[in-house]
Amino acid sequence: MKRFAALVAAIDETTRTSEKVEAMVAYFKDAQPADAAWAVHFLSGERPKRLIPVRRLAGWATEASDVPEWLFEQCYEAVGDLAETISLLLPEPATPEERALHVWIEEYLLPLGEMEEHEQRAAILAAWRSLAGFERFVWNKLITGGFRVGVSQPLVIRALSRVSGLSEGVIAHRLTGNWAPHADSWTTLVAEQTADTDVSRPYPFYLAYALEEELETLGEPQEWQVEWKWDGIRAQLVRRADRCYLWSRGEELVTERFPEIATAARLLPDGTVIDGEIMPWKEGKPLAFSQLQRRIGRKALGTKILEEVPVVLIAYDLLEIAGEDVRERPLAWRRARLAELLATPGVSRTLMLSPAVAAAAWDAVRAAWRRAREECAEGLMLKRLDASYGVGRRRGGWWKWKVQPYAVDAVMIYAQAGHGRRASLNTDYTFAVWDGGTLVPFAKAYSGLTDAEIRELDAWIRRNTVEKFGPVRSVKPEQVFELAFEGIQPSPRHKSGVAVRFPRIARWRTDKKPEDADTLETLRTLLHAADTEGDSRE
Amino acid sequence: MFDREEAYISWVLLNVTDRGLHCEAGDFYIDPWLPVPRAVITHAHGDHARWGCDSYLGAREGERVMRTRLGAGATIRFVDYGEAIDQQGVRISLHPAGHILGSAQVRVEYQGEVWVVSGDYKTEPDATCTPFELVRCHTFITESTFGLPIYRWTPEAIALDELRAWWRANADAGRTSVLFAYSLGKAQRVLAGLRDAAIGPIYTHGAIERLNRDYRDSGVAIADTIYAGTMPRGHDYAGGLVLAPPSAGGSLWLRRFGAISTGFASGWMRIRGARRRRSIDRGFVLSDHADWPSLLATIDATGAERVWVTHGYREPVVRWLVEHGVEAEAVASRWEGEGEAELQDLGVAGEEIVA
Ligand SMILES: [Zn+2]
Ligand SMILES: [Zn+2]
Numbered sequence: 098m099k100r101f102a103a104l105v106a107a108i109d110e111t112t113r114t115s116e117k118v119e120a121m122v123a124y125f126k127d128a129q130p131a132d133a134a135w136a137v138h139f140l141s142g143e144r145p146k147r148l149i150p151v152r153r154l155a156g157w158a159t160e161a162s163d164v165p166e167w168l169f170e171q172c173y174e175a176v177g178d179l180a181e182t183i184s185l186l187l188p189e190p191a192t193p194e195e196r197a198l199h200v201w202i203e204e205y206l207l208p209l210g211e212m213e214e215h216e217q218r219a220a221i222l223a224a225w226r227s228l229a230g231f232e233r234f235v236w237n238k239l240i241t242g243g244f245r246v247g248v249s250q251p252l253v254i255r256a257l258s259r260v261s262g263l264s265e266g267v268i269a270h271r272l273t274g275n276w277a278p279h280a281d282s283w284t285t286l287v288a289e290q291t292a293d294t295d296v297s298r299p300y301p302f303y304l305a306y307a308l309e310e311e312l313e314t315l316g317e318p319q320e321w322q323v324e325w326k327w328d329g330i331r332a333q334l335v336r337r338a339d340r341c342y343l344w345s346r347g348e349e350l351v352t353e354r355f356p357e358i359a360t361a362a363r364l365l366p367d368g369t370v371i372d373g374e375i376m377p378w379k380e381g382k383p384l385a386f387s388q389l390q391r392r393i394g395r396k397a398l399g400t401k402i403l404e405e406v407p408v409v410l411i412a413y414d415l416l417e418i419a420g421e422d423v424r425e426r427p428l429a430w431r432r433a434r435l436a437e438l439l440a441t442p443g444v445s446r447t448l449m450l451s452p453a454v455a456a457a458a459w460d461a462v463r464a465a466w467r468r469a470r471e472e473c474a475e476g477l478m479l480k481r482l483d484a485s486y487g488v489g490r491r492r493g494g495w496w497k498w499k500v501q502p503y504a505v506d507a508v509m510i511y512a513q514a515g516h517g518r519r520a521s522l523n524t525d526y527t528f529a530v531w532d533g534g535t536l537v538p539f540a541k542a543y544s545g546l547t548d549a550e551i552r553e554l555d556a557w558i559r560r561n562t563v564e565k566f567g568p569v570r571s572v573k574p575e576q577v578f579e580l581a582f583e584g585i586q587p588s589p590r591h592k593s594g595v596a597v598r599f600p601r602i603a604r605w606r607t608d609k610k611p612e613d614a615d616t617l618e619t620l621r622t623l624l625h626a627a628d629t630e631g632d633s634r635e
Numbered sequence: 636m637f638d639r640e641e642a643y644i645s646w647v648l649l650n651v652t653d654r655g656l657h658c659e660a661g662d663f664y665i666d667p668w669l670p671v672p673r674a675v676i677t678h679a680h681g682d683h684a685r686w687g688c689d690s691y692l693g694a695r696e697g698e699r700v701m702r703t704r705l706g707a708g709a710t711i712r713f714v715d716y717g718e719a720i721d722q723q724g725v726r727i728s729l730h731p732a733g734h735i736l737g738s739a740q741v742r743v744e745y746q747g748e749v750w751v752v753s754g755d756y757k758t759e760p761d762a763t764c765t766p767f768e769l770v771r772c773h774t775f776i777t778e779s780t781f782g783l784p785i786y787r788w789t790p791e792a793i794a795l796d797e798l799r800a801w802w803r804a805n806a807d808a809g810r811t812s813v814l815f816a817y818s819l820g821k822a823q824r825v826l827a828g829l830r831d832a833a834i835g836p837i838y839t840h841g842a843i844e845r846l847n848r849d850y851r852d853s854g855v856a857i858a859d860t861i862y863a864g865t866m867p868r869g870h871d872y873a874g875g876l877v878l879a880p881p882s883a884g885g886s887l888w889l890r891r892f893g894a895i896s897t898g899f900a901s902g903w904m905r906i907r908g909a910r911r912r913r914s915i916d917r918g919f920v921l922s923d924h925a926d927w928p929s930l931l932a933t934i935d936a937t938g939a940e941r942v943w944v945t946h947g948y949r950e951p952v953v954r955w956l957v958e959h960g961v962e963a964e965a966v967a968s969r970w971e972g973e974g975e976a977e978l979q980d981l982g983v984a985g986e987e988i989v990a
Contacts, residue, residue, distance in 0.1 A: 109907070110916050111896075164784055165958070171951050172785045177908050185785040185905065234907075521908055 368420030545602030661725030677754025697737010
């Protein structure tokens with residue numbers, strides 16, 4: 098645990114990616130395989146789910162550090178992070194004990210979920226007594242489910258590549274799918290040759306950056322393939338060893354959820370991997386995303402829902418053919434092979450080649466972009482015809498160009514302290530629109546303001562807090578913000594009756610008064626428009 | 636006959652006015668925040684020693700830094716620690732506070748009633764100033780900059796070891812180490828601790844170099860330093876340590892040092908978020924103030940019947956004391972802890988104050 102905590106500290110203490118990679122390489126070089134496996138797991142952003150309610154933990158910590166409850170609260174407010182508050186308040190252990198990371202996880206952390214409250218208490222207090230300083234902080238982060246390390250997956254892959262001498266592509270591929278943190282998985286991960294027995298394993302998805310420059314900066318339109326950016330579920334279809342596997346981008350196996358796709362995939366030859374988008378599609382036209390969500394929400398897939406919301410896989414790319422990894426080949430080549438494959442009789446109704454948008458001139462592309470919402474698309478994708486299929490988010494080969502999101506003016510009514518770097522600032526806000534004379538909350542947003550704006554707003558919030566419940570403050574309904582979001586759908590679970598997708602703050606409208614904010618009616622109109630976009634295609 | 640006024644004065648020997656903490660019986664102020672005729676100064680930090688008073692009283696140990704801070708024209712009388720002077724029947728003496736060079740607690744005695752104003756203080760001894768001396772009193776006016784139990788210091792030696800290791804690692808990687816430290820007190824404490832760390836040259840920002848000279852002239856042994864302003868353009872600083880005030884963070888001034896790693900020596904660095912918000916690579920927990928356990932221990936040891944609490948975390952300290960049977964009260968002041976006042980004092984970020 099000491100070494101892992103030191104690694105976390107080293108990553109925490111630098112903003113230079115080279116140093117983060119260096120620290121990981123140093124760690125992995127001589128970590129025990131079982132520890133290394135857990136470290137890969139956590140560094141990749143996986144975290145154990147919260148095993149103990151935070152309140153309970155705070156109670157035990159208050160007791161163990163011998164401070165009154167009000168003082169614990171004061172300390173928490175100053176620190177802004179529960180795990181850290183606890184580790185700062187507890188007395189330093191008289192006899193710290195060193196145990197390996199995997200021992201802490203497998204023998205101490207995971208069993209907590211099965212324990213009764215009094216057993217948990219005893220186990221946690223014992224752990225606190227044997228962990229010192231930063232290790233105690235890391236442990237607290239792990240048990241509260243709040244463990245986050247400042248490295249991205251590509252950096253972890255880079256470090257693993259350096260440790261193993263394997264290419265980043267091979268590491269990334271070996272890490273996708275059902276990678277489990279065991280000593281054996283670590284050994285296989287860095288082994289020079291492995292009989293890659295996991296036939297289900299997908300490739301890492303290639304992700305696009307948002308286009309921010311003018312189209313003209315991309316060169317000639319003839320060098321690019323333009324496609325619709327569909328608003329469905331990005332997925333990878335793996336057909337190997339006479340079986341098919343459908344993976345979502347979250348690397349969840351979703352084959353069972355989409356039997357239509359699995360059925361069609363059986364017609365493909367073995368050793369085929371296709372990247373595409375799962376889309377609700379009926380009578381030759383896409384349906385709105387909310388329809389797909391209706392289907393995802395079901396526990397069992399009845400014939401009714403299968404009939405109402407059939408799905409297709411819109412095939413974007415071909416990653417493997419005849420068992421060969423073809424990601425390094427140019428897109429033009431891959432797409433030609435993909436088109437041939439999908440021409441197999443009976444396939445193309447469910448596995449559709451993603452249509453190319455005519456792009457003879459950039460103006461035509463602009464015109465298509467303006468039409469995107471009518472096509473039930475979120476915008477356009479631009480892909481270089483000579484580009485290989487990358488790993489993760491990379492600049493240059495692919496760009497996404499989304500249509501303007503929806504926007505409304507809303508009033509901030511609640512604020513809450515953020516996490517990590519912004520722990521002592523109020524950075525999480527709840528927004529409301531008018532419904533008659535009352536403000537109805539409809540969205541939470543965390544991002545979109547500059548650091549300076551956040552500080553200014555934080556000071557305002559502190560001066561204008563009406564009430565506090567735990568970390569949440571209700572504030573005077575005075576500040577108006579333009580909120581942008583990507584989609585809208587009905588939601589019985591929300592007071593407002595609508596749920597918006599990916600809300601963010603577009604602008605702080607200091608020029609507007611709260612009474613100028615939008616109404617629930619505006620949201621309903623947007624909702625209706627979103628619905629008919631889908632309906633009109635039925 | 637019962638003299639109402641006398642009774643009042645002996646009950647509150649000092650009281651807070653809009654100009655600062657005032658002693659009516661002796662007609663003087665302690666660390667006033669507005670100009671007054673007679674000011675007793677605990678130490679030279681900007682929030683405690685302000686310009687514009689007609690006369691000042693301070694501890695002799697801090698003579699040089701106080702002159703630098705208050706200007707050559709200021710009328711200052713310096714006394715030794717423990718030396719008593721009489722001001723209209725009020726006995727005033729200064730006692731070491733262990734905070735920075737020349738820092739003092741002010742002991743005020745009138746008709747048998749003793750009040751002590753702590754100013755800023757630290758009980759852990761260090762090499763740059765006379766260690767804190769406990770003074771028994773009836774009323775103790777204490778600071779509370781780090782008045783929460785999350786603030787507990789480790790010994791100074793640990794922070795200094797970490798600092799050396801960080802500097803060494805940066806030097807090995809061909810980088811310059813830039814350490815932010817308050818220019819009066821903290822910087823010199825670091826320099827005293829690095830006297831025999833032969834890792835590389837130590838460069839300083841002008842604001843710090845000026846005070847280094849005062850410390851050396853006062854007989855405090857600190858490491859040799861080079862004023863960065865005297866180095867030729869294009870000088871290679873790799874492997875060196877640059878000491879700069881926190882206000883130089885993110886400034887153009889830092890550009891000349893090439894590839895840098897940044898550190899900050901401060902009690903605030905005990906909290907991870909405090910470091911991350913400033914985008915500092917490394918935090919070194921090194922404070923010139925008392926931590927929670929030593930605040931409470933000191934308050935207890937003074938034997939004071941009444942405690943007034945100033946600075947940062949007044950409310951929690953007061954509540955804790957009251958819950959433990961001590962008569963305590965929060966007192967508003969314009970004094971600050973390890974922080975903002977020091978920054979304001981330095982003027983424009985990165986501007987060089989030539990020695
Ligand atoms: Zn001070
Ligand atoms: Zn102060």
